[in-house]
Amino acid sequence: MTGFLFQRLIQSAVVLAVMSFVIYWLMGLMPGDPIDLMISADPKITSEDAARLRALYGLDKPITERYLNWLGAAVGGDFGFSRLYAKPVPEALLPALANTVRLLGITLCLSLLIGLPAGMAAAIRPYSKTDYTINLLAFAGISLPAFWLALLLIIVFSVFLGVLPAGGVAALGGDGFWDQAKYLVLPVANLTIASVGGHTRYMRAAMIEALRQDYIRTARAKGAGPARVVLGHALRNALIPVVTIVSLDFGFLFSGALITETVFAYPGMGKLIFDAIMGNDYNLALVALLFVTLLILIGNLLADLAYAWLDPRISYR
Amino acid sequence: MPEVLETSQDSAAAALEVRQLEVVFATDASPLKAADKVSFAVPAGRTLGLVGESGCGKSVTALAILGLVPPPGLITGGQILFNGDDLPSLPERRMEDIRGARISMIFQEPMTALNPVFSIGSQVAEALRIHRRTSRPEAWKAAVEMLARVGIADAAARAGDYPHQLSGGMRQRAMIAMALICRPEVLIADEPTTALDVTTQAQILDLMMAMQRDLGLAILFISHDLGVISEIADEVAVMYAGAIVEQAPAGELFERPLHPYTRGLIETLPGAGPRLPRLAAIAGQVPDLGALPRGCRFSDRCPLADDECGASEPTLAAAGERRRVACWKAAP
Numbered sequence: 197m198t199g200f201l202f203q204r205l206i207q208s209a210v211v212l213a214v215m216s217f218v219i220y221w222l223m224g225l226m227p228g229d230p231i232d233l234m235i236s237a238d239p240k241i242t243s244e245d246a247a248r249l250r251a252l253y254g255l256d257k258p259i260t261e262r263y264l265n266w267l268g269a270a271v272g273g274d275f276g277f278s279r280l281y282a283k284p285v286p287e288a289l290l291p292a293l294a295n296t297v298r299l300l301g302i303t304l305c306l307s308l309l310i311g312l313p314a315g316m317a318a319a320i321r322p323y324s325k326t327d328y329t330i331n332l333l334a335f336a337g338i339s340l341p342a343f344w345l346a347l348l349l350i351i352v353f354s355v356f357l358g359v360l361p362a363g364g365v366a367a368l369g370g371d372g373f374w375d376q377a378k379y380l381v382l383p384v385a386n387l388t389i390a391s392v393g394g395h396t397r398y399m400r401a402a403m404i405e406a407l408r409q410d411y412i413r414t415a416r417a418k419g420a421g422p423a424r425v426v427l428g429h430a431l432r433n434a435l436i437p438v439v440t441i442v443s444l445d446f447g448f449l450f451s452g453a454l455i456t457e458t459v460f461a462y463p464g465m466g467k468l469i470f471d472a473i474m475g476n477d478y479n480l481a482l483v484a485l486l487f488v489t490l491l492i493l494i495g496n497l498l499a500d501l502a503y504a505w506l507d508p509r510i511s512y513r
Numbered sequence: 514m515p516e517v518l519e520t521s522q523d524s525a526a527a528a529l530e531v532r533q534l535e536v537v538f539a540t541d542a543s544p545l546k547a548a549d550k551v552s553f554a555v556p557a558g559r560t561l562g563l564v565g566e567s568g569c570g571k572s573v574t575a576l577a578i579l580g581l582v583p584p585p586g587l588i589t590g591g592q593i594l595f596n597g598d599d600l601p602s603l604p605e606r607r608m609e610d611i612r613g614a615r616i617s618m619i620f621q622e623p624m625t626a627l628n629p630v631f632s633i634g635s636q637v638a639e640a641l642r643i644h645r646r647t648s649r650p651e652a653w654k655a656a657v658e659m660l661a662r663v664g665i666a667d668a669a670a671r672a673g674d675y676p677h678q679l680s681g682g683m684r685q686r687a688m689i690a691m692a693l694i695c696r697p698e699v700l701i702a703d704e705p706t707t708a709l710d711v712t713t714q715a716q717i718l719d720l721m722m723a724m725q726r727d728l729g730l731a732i733l734f735i736s737h738d739l740g741v742i743s744e745i746a747d748e749v750a751v752m753y754a755g756a757i758v759e760q761a762p763a764g765e766l767f768e769r770p771l772h773p774y775t776r777g778l779i780e781t782l783p784g785a786g787p788r789l790p791r792l793a794a795i796a797g798q799v800p801d802l803g804a805l806p807r808g809c810r811f812s813d814r815c816p817l818a819d820d821e822c823g824a825s826e827p828t829l830a831a832a833g834e835r836r837r838v839a840c841w842k843a844a845p
Binding site for chain 1: 579581606609610611612613614617618620622625626627628629630631632639640643644675677688691692
C-alpha cells in the first residue's frame with residue numbers, strides 16, 4: 197500500500213510537471229501579451245518602450261527559457277504577481293478558492309444527499325411510477341441550461357418575491373452567518389438542480405446492476421429483508437462505480453462553475469480563471485490551472501483508495 | 514387412467530410437499546408455463562433428485578418454493594406445503610422467517626452467489642444473525658465452527674477471507690455452511706456441483722450426505738447431470754418442458770426407465786445401460802415453452818410417438834407401486 201502511494205505520488209508529480217509546461221506553452225500561444233494590453237490602455241507608449249518593457253519582463257526570450265525561469269521561481273515558492281489584481285498570486289487566488297469551496301462543497305453534499313437516495317428509490321422498483329417520476333425530475337435537472345435556470349431563479353426570487361439577493365457574496369457590514377448564507381441560496385440551488393440528476397441516474401444504474409446479481413438472490417434466500425438486501429448487500433457494491441463519478445466531481449469542486457458564478461456575480465475560481473486568461477494574467481492563470489490539475493490528481497488518488505476500501509478484490513501493491 | 518394427486522410417499526412424513534404447482538411467466542407474446550402441475554414430496558432425511566435439461570423448469574420450481582421467482586414470473590396455482598402452511602399464501606414477512614432458517618438454498622455458481630465485498634465468515638454469521646438473537650462475536654464464533662464443520666481447514670483464519678480468495682470447492686462449502694447454520698429442515702440445492710471439477714464434486718456430495726445424516730435434512734437436489742443424481746438421490750423426478758414426466762425410486766429409475774425421455778437421458782450417460790441405438794430425439798432441443806407440441810409435450814422428439822401422442826396429453830399416472838409416469842407408450 198505504501199509502495200502504491202509512493203508510486204502514485206511520483207506519477208502525480210510527473211503529470212503536474214508536464215501539465216505546467218503544456219499550460220505555459222498554450223498561454224504563450226495566445227494572441228497578445230500583457231504589454232499589448234498596456235499599450236492599448238496607454239496610447240503614449242512607443243514601440244521602443246514596449247520592446248524595453250518586454251525585455252524587462254523577459255517576454256522576448258524563447259518560451260522554454262521563460263518556462264524554466266518561471267519553474268525555478270515557482271519551486272522556490274515564488275508564484276509571481278497577479279497583474280489583474282495587483283497582488284501576489286496566492287493572495288489573489290485564496291479568497292476565490294474559499295468562495296468556490298463553500299459554494300461547490302455545499303452543492304456536492306446536497307446533490308449527493310438528494311441524488312443517492314433518489315437513485316436507490318428508483319432502482320428498487322425499476323419502471324414503476326416512483327422510478328418514472330424520479331427519472332423525469334432527474335432529466336429535467338440535467339436538461340435545464342444552467343444560465344437559463346439561474347436567470348429564472350433571479351427573476352422569481354429576487355425580482356418578483358424579493359426574498360433573496362440576486363448576486364454577490366455579502367452586503368457591506370453583513371457579517372452574520374445568515375447575512376452571508378442567503379447569498380449562497382440561489383447559486384447553490386442552481387448548481388444542485390444541474391448536478392443532482394446525474395448523481396441520481398448514476399446511483400440508479402449502479403443499484404439496478406447490483407440488485408440483478410446472484411448474491412442478492414442468495415441474501416434473499418437466507419431470509420434477509422428488503423432493507424438488509426438493499427442497504428447491506430447491494431449498496432456497497434453499487435457505490436464502487438458511483439465513487440468514480442464523485443471523485444471526478446472533486447476536481448470540479450475546486451475549478452468553479454463559470455456560468456453560475458458569472459450570472460450571480462459570485463467571485464469564485466471559475467470566474468477568476470476566466471478573467472485571468474482574458475486579461476493575459478499569465479501568473480495567475482497558470483497557478484490557478486495547475487492548482488486545479490493538482491486537485492483532480494488528488495481526487496483520482498482518493499477514488500483509487502476508496503475502491504480498495506469498498507472492494508476487497510482490489511488491492512494495490 | 515386416473516390422475517394421481519398423492520405422491521408415492523406418505524404425505525404426512527413429507528418435510529416438504531409440492532402439489533400441482535404452476536408457475537407462469539407473463540411475456541409480451543404469450544404467458545409461458547415454466548412449471549405445469551408439478552407435484553412431489555421430499556421426506557425428512559431423504560433426497561429427491563429433480564433432473565432435466567436446461568430450461569425445463571427445475572430452478573423455477575425451486576425458487577417458487579422459497580417465493581423467489583423473479584418477475585414477471587408468478588405462481589398461478591397449486592400448493593407448497595411445509596409444516597402445515599401453504600407457502601405461496603404466506604405473507605412476505607413470514608416467508609423471510611422461513612428462508613434460510615427452515616428452508617435453505619444453495620446455488621450453482623458460488624463465486625457469483627456469494628457477495629464479493631464481505632468475508633465468508635460475516636456472510637455465514639449474517640444468516641444466523643437474521644434469524645436468531647445473537648451478538649456479533651457469538652455469531653462469528655458459530656460461523657467459524659460451522660465453516661470447520663463443512664470441512665474448511667483452519668476455519669478461524671479462513672473466515673476472514675473474501676470469496677475471491679477461495680477455491681470453487683471452498684466457496685461451495687461456505688455456501689453450505691451459510692445454508693445450514695440455522696439447522697433448517699429442508700435444503701434446496703440448485704446444481705450445487707455443476708461448476709466444480711469432478712473430485713471436488715464428489716467431496717461436496719459426500720459433505721451434503723453427511724450433513725443430511727447429522728441434521729435429518731430433506732434435500733431437493735436439482736441437476737441436469739444424471740450421474741450426480743444417481744449418487745445422491747433416493748428418489749428421482751424427471752422434468753421435461755415444465756412438467757414432471759416420470760418419478761421413481763432412484764434404483765428402479767436407472768434400471769428400468771419407463772418414459773422414452775428418461776431412457777434417452779440415461780442413454781447419454783457414458784458407459785451406462787445396454788447399447789441401444791441412441792435416441793435421435795434427445796439430440797433435439799427442449800421445445801419453446803410458448804409453442805409446446807400438441808398432445809404429449811415430448812411427442813415431437815419421441816421415437817415412439819404416434820397419432821395418439823399428438824392428440825392428447827398423457828397425465829402423470831401411477832405405474833407400479835412407487836412410480837409415476839406420463840406416457841401413453843409406457844408399459845405398466
